[in-house]
Amino acid sequence: MSEILLSNQVIVYLLSESILFGLLLIAFIITLEILIKWDFGSYSEQQFRLERRAYLVMTILLFVFVVKFLLLIYFVFAIDSLSLLVPGAMCAAGVISANDYGMLLLLLKLLILFFLLLWMAINRYDLQAKNYPLFRIKSWLFVSIFLVIAIETGVDFAYFGHIDTLEPVNCCSTLYGQLEGANPLPFGLNTMILLILFYLLYVAVMASALSSQRVSFMVALLLFVFIAYYSVVYFFGTYIYELPTHNCPFCMLQKEYYYVGYLVWGALFVGTYLGLISSVMEIGLKVERNRERMVALALLSIFVLLCTGFVAIYYLRNGVFL
Amino acid sequence: MIKPFYVAGSLLLLIIFSIGVHYISGDRMGITDRVNAVASMTRMSSPSFSVAYYEPRVGGTKIGGVEKAVNIAYPEMMPLDRMDFVYEK
């Protein structure tokens, strides 16, 4: 048995994921039945039974959402603690890249969390409306979420089962650092333009949100999260580490930096999720979602303030930029 | 919320609080300092587990018979990313 699978965190993580998958399987089977037989206009005994079963699906999904969210944090934490076992890894970046499944797994997790959040928002609206106007949409959404989670659970086991503890991996400075002068930024941007874009897009997001420009808000948000990722890795991160050559999205999750990464990435992703959900629901379903949008704007502002704050504090303390 | 709930809740908080106090006030340094001093004196940090005579007691290669030995003298395969070893004069 490989040493990785004996790690306490990995065992706990895989157990939790398997249990969740079991629950979701139950919910999936029920949903299929509901989708086939659902007829809201009917007064039959069967329709009432289906409506009751829909509550079980809802309960399970609420629970799964909460646990998946906690498990994402736990997952990052777990792979961080594995960096001792995998030769060459200094932080989670190395462990994630130990095989091909790692990055895929992380992306799947972020995707699943987004769709679960979307499901929750739709569900909330659906329940308020009394006559289940969005029932079919939400059920089909769940079916697709289930399929993605099924893949994710498989990738979970594949990932942890295939980490080689003898083969050295790259550390974050070789994965993200500037390789032989090659520019890691997309579209050949340089840091200055990246920063200008970062703040411009932030202003664009704010402005389009406040003036209710739904489509432009969504586009600006998507561009913003893309640029924000690169800005944090290649610019703001260096101020968090106080080291100009250290480009890594994972190291800031470690104790040495007071776990500030959880706050930075958490604010960015949750803010983006809520913003996207509000605009998807407004464009697709024509319902007003002001609260989500406001929370999203608040979170994104916290994110921007936090990033700017690190640079400002560094400048105030040392009188120079990196 | 009813009164017994507050009583029970504060009891639980008391447990957490007393754990916290014990955790912070415990003599952690006193113990680790002594263990560290022995390690620094002998330059050995192998745990004194009660292992049988034929099991290795010292070293990083095999502790309590858990870790497989990585023998550089007889490697199965040379680590590929180390060209400096190959070109050693």
Added chain:
Amino acid sequence: MRNSPFFHFLTLEFFKERKKHMGVIAISLVILFLLSSVLFISSSIRYSLEQTLDQEPDFVVQRIQGGERVSVPTEWMDRLLEIHGISSVTARVYGRYFFKSKEKSFLIVGVDFMDEQSHKALRTIMDEVDLREFLKGDNMLVGGGVSHYLKSHFYPKGYTFLTPKGAFKKVHLFKVLPRESNLIANDMIIVPIELAQEIFGMNEEEVSDITFNVPNDDEWANVEDKISSFHYDLRVITKNDIKKAYENLYNYKGGIFLILFLITIVTFVLILYQRYSMVYSSERRHIGLLRALGWSINDVLKLKFFETMMVVIVAYILGVGLAYLYVFVLGAPLLREIFLGGANLHNVITLVPVLNFGILSSIFLIYAVPFVSAVLIPVWKIAVTDPKEAML
């Protein structure tokens, strides 16, 4: 929230129906207690060992013959000293001394007390030790386990070692190392380096292995390769190898336990499922009444959810608190033997309290996720009870 009627009702019912929850809390308590105790012990030992790693030299060079470590000639030390970037090259002399009659063994370690580092460390361990007195005759410092063993076998003052050359060597017991250092020093006998060589029958040009430091971390891989090419029978162990070995050791015992523990968790889930199905079916009338009074299915689900969370949190705090008391205040009697082993001298160590996010969240997840999953379906079954049940 203080005056919310919902929470008032929730807490009122929780205490009114406390008998119903007592059983579940009791089972959870046992499970959480066992799990947390094991994890606490292993993480405490790991913490202490990781602390000692800072004292450990960066590299150890050994000589291998037929897969076993054999003595290293001291001339290897001179060759190491020629390499740039290497500092504090030191020889180690150590080995096990076997008592055939009792099947026990000690670890004899030779220390060069003239060395600054060893000298300083000795001062930290024992304030009033007189080094001059110690070096005058054949004296030894022994760990707690050794001292206990010698005393119970009528060697209170010292011991006469039999060297491989057939000569007897009488060594006086000078002092016992403090109890706190038992984690690494329990079966240790510390003697001056020349005395150790004599007991093991080595000549003066032989040592067990050689340690050295490389202050510049970036040079580690380079130095390792350079030294590996000196001799074909040479093995280099880096600090990272040792660190990894500790991590594995910790994972091994904790992990095997956790995997076996999964069986317990599955049983626990089944018991919970059965129990809650039973408890709730006796509650149908009660819930039916609530529904008749105008509670929606969501309200009932919410009530049951909070009830379950209260059980989970109460059991978690009590279980972890009890385990903390057992492990770090009482010193984990019986259970620590699993970790310390029993094939040689009996060891009693002082466990350093260690609590961190990793352990606490692991315990919570492995307990709460199966718990809530087991309760979900019974909870739903009761929540969708028809109001007409109340009328029956």
